[in-house]
Amino acid sequence: MKKRILLLAGGQSGEHEVSLMSARSVLAALPRDQFDVTPVAISKQGRWLPPTDTRQALENGSAESGGDLVLHRVASAEGYDAVFPLLHGPMGEDGTVQGLLTLAGIPFVGSGVLGSAVSMDKVMTKQVLASAGIPQVAWRLAVRREWSSDADDVRARAAELGFPLFVKPANLGSSVGISKVHGPGELDAALDLAFSLDRRVILEAMTASRPRELEVGVLGNDAPIASPVGELRFAAEFYDYETKYTEGRAEVHIPAPIPEDVALRVRELALTAFRALDCAGLARVDFFYLEDSGELVLNEVNTMPGFTQTSMYPKLFGAAGLGYSELVTRLVELALEER
Ligand code: ATP
Ligand code: MG
Ligand code: MG
Ligand code: MG
Numbered sequence: 234m235k236k237r238i239l240l241l242a243g244g245q246s247g248e249h250e251v252s253l254m255s256a257r258s259v260l261a262a263l264p265r266d267q268f269d270v271t272p273v274a275i276s277k278q279g280r281w282l283p284p285t286d287t288r289q290a291l292e293n294g295s296a297e298s299g300g301d302l303v304l305h306r307v308a309s310a311e312g313y314d315a316v317f318p319l320l321h322g323p324m325g326e327d328g329t330v331q332g333l334l335t336l337a338g339i340p341f342v343g344s345g346v347l348g349s350a351v352s353m354d355k356v357m358t359k360q361v362l363a364s365a366g367i368p369q370v371a372w373r374l375a376v377r378r379e380w381s382s383d384a385d386d387v388r389a390r391a392a393e394l395g396f397p398l399f400v401k402p403a404n405l406g407s408s409v410g411i412s413k414v415h416g417p418g419e420l421d422a423a424l425d426l427a428f429s430l431d432r433r434v435i436l437e438a439m440t441a442s443r444p445r446e447l448e449v450g451v452l453g454n455d456a457p458i459a460s461p462v463g464e465l466r467f468a469a470e471f472y473d474y475e476t477k478y479t480e481g482r483a484e485v486h487i488p489a490p491i492p493e494d495v496a497l498r499v500r501e502l503a504l505t506a507f508r509a510l511d512c513a514g515l516a517r518v519d520f521f522y523l524e525d526s527g528e529l530v531l532n533e534v535n536t537m538p539g540f541t542q543t544s545m546y547p548k549l550f551g552a553a554g555l556g557y558s559e560l561v562t563r564l565v566e567l568a569l570e571e572r
Contacts (some may be wrong), residue, residue, distance in 0.1 A: 246322025402431030
């Protein structure tokens with residue numbers, strides 16, 4: 234019998250459009266002889282669109298309005314074998330939708346509430362990974378209330394890290410709201426921007442020099458495997474939104490041209506991080522590699538990485554011999570696996 238799959242896409246975060254692109258690819262790739270897929274787009278207002286409006290949204294690349302409230306939809310989601318919450322960022326990748334699906338008793342692709350929530354928040358991720366002995370850059374947390382009541386204290390935290398530094402909303406992705414701050418004069422604008430998007434903001438020391446950027450895929454539940462390591466190269470000062478989503482701005486190298494022992498360590502660290510964060514199904518783990526010193530630091534863990542045919546995660550497993558359709562099929566199998 235065919236498995237009935239509910240594919241969720243869009244959502245309320247700054248990564249709405251990216252999610253719809255990923256979903257279009259996954260929808261086209263899930264084998265029709267095995268799966269009966271219903272796509273449901275979530276509008277920017279958080280309403281769940283009926284399938285006809287969803288097809289329109291997938292074509293347009295944006296779901297602006299219409300739809301039902303989430304609880305009506307979850308109730309009618311009964312009868313699906315699994316849900317593929319192909320949502321990036323807050324209200325999707327952060328444990329909220331995962332909590333809803335857990336309550337509804339419907340298996341779903343990817344990490345559960347704990348792994349999703351902890352991995353989404355860059356500060357919580359750093360705290361958990363530090364206790365697992367994983368190398369990371371120095372960082373400080375600031376919350377919105379501190380920025381409005383004691384801005385000097387927040388500025389002092391930044392000064393402790395030195396410039397340049399990175400200011401990031403703690404719970405976002407696709408580089409949305411991230412600034413590289415070259416000196417104190419640029420700090421306030423960066424913090425204003427980050428706090429307009431999140432209550433929690435992370436200040437991060439920059440790596441000692443411009444790093445090489447390595448990414449690795451992890452696939453599995455309690456016995457996860459790591460993909461080959463990939464490298465991103467681009468001319469921009471850092472891997473910003475434009476560079477990520479403008480055709481031709483970044484080059485992907487798989488496998489990354491790095492020493493064997495570095496690749497091995499990247500894969501080991503990724504698996505350690507995946508377990509420490511209680512991830513499941515899939516994750517893409519991003520690293521900085523300082524070629525001169527040989528230093529490797531873990532940057533972040535993405536529990537629902539970009540998933541178009543040309544996104545890094547599917548490409549990494551493609552290089553390992555697992556095609557896109559096989560990969561999404563495997564993810565649904567993992568969602569249905571007894572744990
Ligand atoms: P994703 O789309 O992968 O989820 P994100 O929005 O979560 O990304 P990060 O990966 O944390 O953002 O940062 C985006 C980019 O900014 C990195 O790929 C890198 O180019 C640059 N960057 C971030 N933090 C640092 C740092 N501490 N030192 C050097 N470069 C950094
Ligand atoms: Mg991220
Ligand atoms: Mg992300
Ligand atoms: Mg990243």
